[in-house]
Amino acid sequence: EETKSVGESLNYKITGIDPGAGIMEATEKVIEEYELKDWELTTGSGSAMTASLKKAYDKEQPIIVTGWTPHWKFAKYDLKYLEDPKGVYGGEEQIRTIGRLGLADDLPEAHKILSQFKWTEEDMGEIMVAIQDGEKEDVAAQNWVDANKDKVAEWTNGVEKVDGDKVNLAYVAWDSEIASHNVMTIVLEDMGFKVTLTQVEAGPLWTAVADGSVDASLAAWMPVTHKTYADKFEGEFEELGVNMEGVKIGLVVPEYMDIKSIEDLNN
Ligand code: PBE
Numbered sequence: 001e002e003t004k005s006v007g008e009s010l011n012y013k014i015t016g017i018d019p020g021a022g023i024m025e026a027t028e029k030v031i032e033e034y035e036l037k038d039w040e041l042t043t044g045s046g047s048a049m050t051a052s053l054k055k056a057y058d059k060e061q062p063i064i065v066t067g068w069t070p071h072w073k074f075a076k077y078d079l080k081y082l083e084d085p086k087g088v089y090g091g092e093e094q095i096r097t098i099g100r101l102g103l104a105d106d107l108p109e110a111h112k113i114l115s116q117f118k119w120t121e122e123d124m125g126e127i128m129v130a131i132q133d134g135e136k137e138d139v140a141a142q143n144w145v146d147a148n149k150d151k152v153a154e155w156t157n158g159v160e161k162v163d164g165d166k167v168n169l170a171y172v173a174w175d176s177e178i179a180s181h182n183v184m185t186i187v188l189e190d191m192g193f194k195v196t197l198t199q200v201e202a203g204p205l206w207t208a209v210a211d212g213s214v215d216a217s218l219a220a221w222m223p224v225t226h227k228t229y230a231d232k233f234e235g236e237f238e239e240l241g242v243n244m245e246g247v248k249i250g251l252v253v254p255e256y257m258d259i260k261s262i263e264d265l266n267n
Contacts, residue, residue: 005267006062006259012038014251015052015065018172019043020202022225023066023089023249030088030251034262041066046174053077057254064265067252070121070176070244072128081250083261089250090224095180097240099216100209104238107215109159110167110193114216115240116155117184123148124244127179141182145190152187162192170198170205170214180218180243202229210236218243225249 014031016024027041044052049065050073056063057077064082073079097114104111123144130140145152167188171181185195198214206229208214220226220239251262259265 006257006265007038009062010064012040013064014039014041015049015063016041016043017046017049017066017174018201020204021066021172021174022202022221022228023068025228026089026225026249027066027251030084030086030262033086033088034265036262036265039265050175060254060256062257063254065252066249068174068176068249069247070124070128072125072132072175073252075125075129076132078255079252080255081248081252082259082264084250085261085263089248092246092248093224094222094242095176095218095244095247096220096222097216097218097243098209098220099238099240100212100214101236101238102212103215107165107167109162109191110165110188110215111240112159113155113188113191114184114218116157116159117187117218117243118155118241119151119180119244121244121246123151124176124179127183128175131175131178137178137182138186141179141186144183145186152190155187156191159191164192164194166196167193167216168196168198168214170200170208170217171219172202172205173199174219176247177219184218202226206230206233206237209233216240221247221249 031039053063053065097117127140127144131137169181171177181197185197188195205217209217210233
């Protein structure tokens with residue numbers, strides 16, 4: 001009797017997310033550089049990916065997903081990153097806040113809050129897990145804001161309240177970005193802004209910041225994940241600062257799978 005290879009047991013499929021995500025481009029590069037010839041990356045969405053992960057995990061079946069940290073899946077399941085000896089995924093990176101050109105002049109108070117926004121994986125994790133446990137997105141964010149007044153006070157330090165100025169924030173429906181943008185919406189509204197949250201794909205998000213049709217986004221993963229977008233729109237947006245350190249992307253599998261490295265996918 002033959003034992004199936006990892007590839008055979010998975011039909012050579014890596015479960016991806018939305019096509020515009022940086023991790024999708026990085027994973028295509030992984031397939032190329034590790035010469036994973038028979039493998040293919042499926043497209044879907046962040047929520048379809050976690051649904052597939054849950055389905056496989058509950059039955060202890062093999063699965064490989066495009067994954068990232070911070071993400072609630074690591075709190076809910078025993079998972080591991082596959083080693084990436086070629087460093088295609090780039091190691092630790094940052095989430096940065098980006099704004100349209102002219103934001104500092106037009107909305108100086110919003111510009112200041114967005115530039116002062118900085119939190120941790122644990123902060124974001126509390127909101128992500130609450131949402132995953134069934135809390136509404138805005139309620140989970142409000143609960144976090146209520147419990148973390150000291151942090152919010154740092155972001156709004158030196159900022160004067162405004163009277164209904166409009167701010168438009170763009171985000172992609174990734175669990176990490178759902179958490180951050182819901183928090184920022186509340187923080188800006190408490191300072192007197194009227195906030196519109198616009199959910200888009202990654203490409204349109206970068207385009208919208210660059211052409212000024214939205215004011216800002218907290219969703220720029222740098223320097224690797226969104227490099228293609230950042231290069232494409234160089235000079236057409238302002239970097240407002242790092243809002244989280246030590247984030248990461250890669251291929252993620254359940255601990256029960258008997259592989260350790262991306263290189264094992266060729267066995
Ligand atoms: N992600 C989450 C995004 C950035 C944030 C890793 C799915 C991406 O790949 O573009």
